[in-house]
Amino acid sequence: MLDIKFIRENLELCKQAAVNKNRVVDWDALLTLDEKRRELIGKAEVLRAERNEVSRTRTDEGVARGKAIKDELKAIDENLRQAEEQFAAAMLTIPNVPDASVPVGKDETGNVEVKKWGEPTKFDFAPKDHIDLAKSLDLIDFERGAKVGGSRAYFLKNEAAQLEVALMFYTLMKLSGKGYTPLIAPSLAKEFAFFGVGQFPWGREEVYALPKDDVYLSGTAEVPVTAYYSDEMLSEKDLPKKFVAFSPCFRREAGSYGKDTRGVYRLHQFNKIEQVIISTAETNNSLTLHEELLANSEGILQDLKLPYRVLLMCTGDMGEPQVKKYDIETWMPGRNAYGETMSDSFMGDFQARRLKLRYKAKDGAVKFCHTLNNTAVASPRILVAILENYQQADGTILIPDVLRPLMGKNVISR
RNA sequence: GGAGAGGUCGCAUAGUGGCCUAGUGCAGCGGUUUACUAAACCGCCAUAUCGCAAGAUAUCGUGGGUUCAAAUCCCACCCUCUCCGCCA
Numbered sequence: 035m036l037d038i039k040f041i042r043e044n045l046e047l048c049k050q051a052a053v054n055k056n057r058v059v060d061w062d063a064l065l066t067l068d069e070k071r072r073e074l075i076g077k078a079e080v081l082r083a084e085r086n087e088v089s090r091t092r093t094d095e096g097v098a099r100g101k102a103i104k105d106e107l108k109a110i111d112e113n114l115r116q117a118e119e120q121f122a123a124a125m126l127t128i129p130n131v132p133d134a135s136v137p138v139g140k141d142e143t144g145n146v147e148v149k150k151w152g153e154p155t156k157f158d159f160a161p162k163d164h165i166d167l168a169k170s171l172d173l174i175d176f177e178r179g180a181k182v183g184g185s186r187a188y189f190l191k192n193e194a195a196q197l198e199v200a201l202m203f204y205t206l207m208k209l210s211g212k213g214y215t216p217l218i219a220p221s222l223a224k225e226f227a228f229f230g231v232g233q234f235p236w237g238r239e240e241v242y243a244l245p246k247d248d249v250y251l252s253g254t255a256e257v258p259v260t261a262y263y264s265d266e267m268l269s270e271k272d273l274p275k276k277f278v279a280f281s282p283c284f285r286r287e288a289g290s291y292g293k294d295t296r297g298v299y300r301l302h303q304f305n306k307i308e309q310v311i312i313s314t315a316e317t318n319n320s321l322t323l324h325e326e327l328l329a330n331s332e333g334i335l336q337d338l339k340l341p342y343r344v345l346l347m348c349t350g351d352m353g354e355p356q357v358k359k360y361d362i363e364t365w366m367p368g369r370n371a372y373g374e375t376m377s378d379s380f381m382g383d384f385q386a387r388r389l390k391l392r393y394k395a396k397d398g399a400v401k402f403c404h405t406l407n408n409t410a411v412a413s414p415r416i417l418v419a420i421l422e423n424y425q426q427a428d429g430t431i432l433i434p435d436v437l438r439p440l441m442g443k444n445v446i447s448r
Numbered sequence: 449g450g451a452g453a454g455g456u457c458g459c460a461u462a463g464u465g466g467c468c469u470a471g472u473g474c475a476g477c478g479g480u481u482u483a484c485u486a487a488a489c490c491g492c493c494a495u496a497u498c499g500c501a502a503g504a505u506a507u508c509g510u511g512g513g514u515u516c517a518a519a520u521c522c523c524a525c526c527c528u529c530u531c532c533g534c535c536a
Contacts, residue, residue: 072498082505082506088516097516097517101515102516400494400495
């Protein structure tokens with residue numbers, strides 16, 4: 035959410051930001067509601083001031099006037115309540131303004147590759163995709179997954195199951211060692227948290243709802259962890275707060291029914307470790323932290339010796355809440371392409387405003403925090419890259435060096 | 449699922465219709481003193497909205513209601529904690 039004062043004072047900037055993000059906003063409706071509500075607030079306050087004064091007199095005339103004011107106020111308050119409600123709903127639909135360093139573009143074709151690490155793996159044999167590899171080595175059971183859990187469900191089996199746990203453990207320990215507080219976060223979260231991070235109102239279709247219990251299944255630990263300090267007042271001296279959070283993630287994948295239906299690239303349920311930072315409202319510092327999150331994720335991929343590239347997302351391919359976003363794509367031989375494995379976002383105070391996540395600055399001023407997050411590792415998608423890049427001519431799969439101590443073996447074979 | 453207790457400024461607490469313009473303590477900020485630190489003392493210090501400002505208004509879990517007037521009385525709901533039951 036933006037500050038309405040900021041919108042009033044920077045209307046053209048906000049309008050252009052929405053256009054660049056391909057979002058349609060009814061600015062006139064928003065500003066009309068804003069004016070209406072301010073006018074009603076003014077009227078109500080004048081009446082309340084008079085009522086307060088009059089009721090102190092405790093005279094018959096005062097009581098009579100008080101009664102009259104009471105009726106007037108009732109009508110105004112009802113109108114004000116409606117206006118505030120509509121205004122608040124409209125405010126929730128305003129997208130955030132991208133940073134000046136973000137390229138303007140319509141869609142993914144406008145993204146800019148800013149870094150490439152390693153080269154796409156070359157094979158002196160015909161490589162298999164992860165589906166064939168998984169079947170021949172009995173690593174993933176798609177058929178029984180679908181039988182039991184429906185479309186896009188799966189069982190990780192044997193070394194695939196061990197590999198996922200090893201990856202999660204490796205990542206959690208590595209980032210804990212860098213001062214990130216480890217968390218295992220709830221996957222169930224209340225509606226306010228989804229509005230808070232900006233998944234609602236836009237992404238409702240993507241989220242599993244459990245209406246009977248009034249909770250939702252989150253698709254990322256960003257939701258619970260960013261909301262961790264919601265409604266709280268932090269101290270500047272305690273910032274930034276850095277978290278590395280494990281959670282099972284759930285996504286409906288509505289609108290992508292025909293996409294990536296084979297394999298474990300796009301799933302309804304997976305496990306992920308997410309980095310979340312809550313920091314001060316200093317954009318330059320936040321941009322530095324944004325790079326730190328990127329470097330952390332790159333470090334994981336470099337440890338795993340997986341070729342990847344970093345894309346700076348253009349305005350048209352970033353979400354409503356983001357100020358700046360990088361995607362990391364990892365080489366996946368089965369796709370003969372890079373596939374997204376991590377997503378590194380800086381939100382400014384957009385989420386903090388929605389979550390009432392504030393801090394007291396050293397000078398005593400109360401400010402909204404800045405929030406950032408980035409994937410540390412998401413599995414099984416990362417297994418696609420590991421299985422495919424590490425396959426050998428004899429059909430076996432080498433295990434990345436850093437995971438061998440955890441796996442107790444060097445190679446997957448049957 | 450059942451029973452009970454409770455939700456007040458960053459934290460802790462006081463507050464049972466008008467003296468609440470929400471008090472006090474702690475923390476925080478500034479200062480005096482000090483070789484330094486601590487202590488002591490002095491001052492400042494909730495948030496939001498509207499307003500150029502002076503200031504006004506609102507906020508005591510949320511929403512209704514009673515009243516000229518509600519943190520305070522009434523109703524509903526939400527949340528937290530404790531205990532019992534069930535249970536990985």
